[in-house]
Amino acid sequence: MNARNEAAFAAVDASIAAALAYRPPVRAQSAPPGPTFPPLDDMPKASKDQPKPDRVMLVSAASLTPVPVAWLWKYWLARKKLHILAGAPGQGKTTIAIDMAATVSSGGRWPDGTSCSIGNVLIWSGEDDPSDTLNPRLSAAGADLTRCHFIIGTERSNGETVPFDPSLHLDGLRAVVEDLGGVSLLIVDPVVSAVTGDSHKNTEVRRALQPLVDLASEFDCAIVGITHFSKGGQGGDPSQRVVGSVAFTAVARVVMVAAKVKGNGGEDRRVLARSKSNIGPDDGGFEYRLEQIENADGIHASRIAWGQAVAGTARDLLTDPNEDDAEDNPESSALDDASEFLVELLSGGPSPTKYVETEAKAAGLAWRTVRRASEVLEIKKRKLEGVWYWMRPNLSNQLVHVVQSQNLGQVGQVGQVDAQDALEDAQGAQLSKQGILGTFGASSEESTKPATSPKEAF
Template sequence: MSAGLAAVRTGIEAATPAPGDGVVLINGADLTPEPIRWLWPGWLALGKLHMLAGATGEGKTTIAMKMAATVTVGGHWADGSRCEPGNVLIWSGEDDPADTLLPRLLAAGADRTRCYFVSGVRVEDEVQSFDPARHMAALEEQARAIGGVKLLIVDPVVSAVRGDSHKNTEVRRALQPVVDLASRIDAAAVGISHFSKAGAGADPASRVVGSIAFAAVARVVLVAAKVRTENGEDRRVLARGKSNIGPDEGGFEYSIEQVEPSPGIVASCITWGQPVTGTARQLLAEADEQVSTSAMGAAEDFLRECLATPMPANMVKREAADAGHAWITVRRAANALGVVRRKGGVNNGWYWQLREDAQETPKVLIQNDEHLRQKLSTFDESGGATACGPLVDAVPNGECSEEVL
């Protein structure tokens, strides 16, 4: 036998499974079709992983506490359906249970005796931080000892990832124990995450911070966003951004209120409002448009005030930062207003000047700006060159590549 053939044969023998080992196959005839079992019909499914995502400040954790409270008392969901009472497991890496989470639960009317918080792991009489990579089996043991756990909240869901949260393989590997735990204890798991600032107008599931695996592994992605009604009032909505197991559109308005669940304790609480129609992508597009429009409008107002007289571009940038305007938004506003950029001589930088027709009302100067006018030697009353040096042609709408700020 040749050496090559022997190596091949040895490899085959090494790969041969031991008796009793091997791939397990299930024939379809041996399975019984089962319906999805819902904790909240169409929204939270037992044994499945869900993602609750949205921009900062939209009350995602408060929404999760409202859900938890509903479960503990067997209350009504936003659509009026009744929930079967159960226990809740909460694993939070950001908020303190005593001064933040419990007050919000009480504000939502929760039965505190049904709420359990993961605070750590005891190893040889020493309490250590909970590590999902090592302690998930211990958490499952505790969940089974409690019994009746119907909801598991992980806030933020990235806490379950010990590797790189932007790598698909590592995120999937880290989330699988959470998925398995939810399945084995028959609970709905909800992971809370943020939206990335980029990707406005894109599919909501693709805007979850980190790897796309966060949204891909979850069977349902819920989206919390703020939009503006036709009459100009702001409203918050909770919508379904994705669902592999049920309807993937529609939602409910909600508001965030401050209440006092016990003397001296103030906490935020969710109040459900009217149902809304449309997909989460449509609703978020409306929200993104409103935010963009509002920011642009504010930046345009800033420029009308700031450019009552010509101003150096670097000074405009400093003033914009002090006023809280993003520079990219200011540049877009400048383009929209037709702000003219002019370049002075060799020793002079760029200057911005507002077109006369871009001002809504005539501006009255209240400061002494003679020194500024002397430095802006590229501008005279007629717009031509002065003795301080020749003018570079005016460049409207920011089309000049030399101005880099």
């Protein structure tokens, strides 16, 4: 091999060696892309006009000083709390609340004999007229009318009057309360009127009642919301019979129930009982009765006459063995309710037809049913000085006390059964001669209808 070939092979060997020794460069793995932040100098500065985020407020339990419940009526009405007063129609719930208002406004005494400090009262009613119903009841209960005020609406800045809504008009109410110098009691009748949504939905009821709870705390007053019982559930927990969502009784700190039940001797009696209390005893109650009076202006009104205290739970006190039978026969139950209503209403004497009709409506009774009950009870209807009156047969002579001093003449010898009717006929004849008593009839409206039975002739 000559020198030339050797040089060629050496060059090849060097190329091969270089190729074998070559290693490609290792490419470094790039990190996953991260968030991109703008330079600090380019970040927008916080504006003074931007609202600050909401901040949750805390209070340490160690910093709180325990305080007792401030009672307006011990164990029944507490300041800063919401209360519910429930019952079936015709039990006098509004009249009971009016009696509470009278006690607060006049600094009177509660049914247990304890005294009450004087305070102002606000009444928000969507069912009864203040002029012809609530104000006469306040007077009958002995209220200080200068301390009782009715919420009749809200006046907007443009002069428009709209219904009062505690969730919207709290600021306006706050101003009014400050002008009054504070309030001790607020009555909401019915409490469901404070709920703008579905009164059977727990969330909506709680949301609607919260402004009332806040109002009670801010004004240092007791709030009483009035509501009805739902049908059914007799013999169970009365709190569970409150109409609507369970939130009504859950939010309230005290639940009171009013009902008429049978006593041990079979007599009717009315009871106001505590059905629930988160801040005191949840049992016991007081008997009461509804009385009807006539003031100096001839205006009739009902009031509460309190009886003795009773012991026991609301469930025990308000259990009526006849309620199950009433559920089985609702038509008979309605007639019985109307009959009991009339007996109670007219027990104190004659009542104007308009007043009977107003009270029946407030009790949730159909006027047709009330008229049927009046026929069963043989209620007398008579006209005196242009006004029609209803009266029980054995009390009808009270209507003619204006002519008691005059001789009614001899009634004559009549049978014992017809004696009362004969006396009434004689009295009616005497009044007719004097132009005081008009033609018998059910009412000014009913007198135009033909009588289909002897009872309807009255």
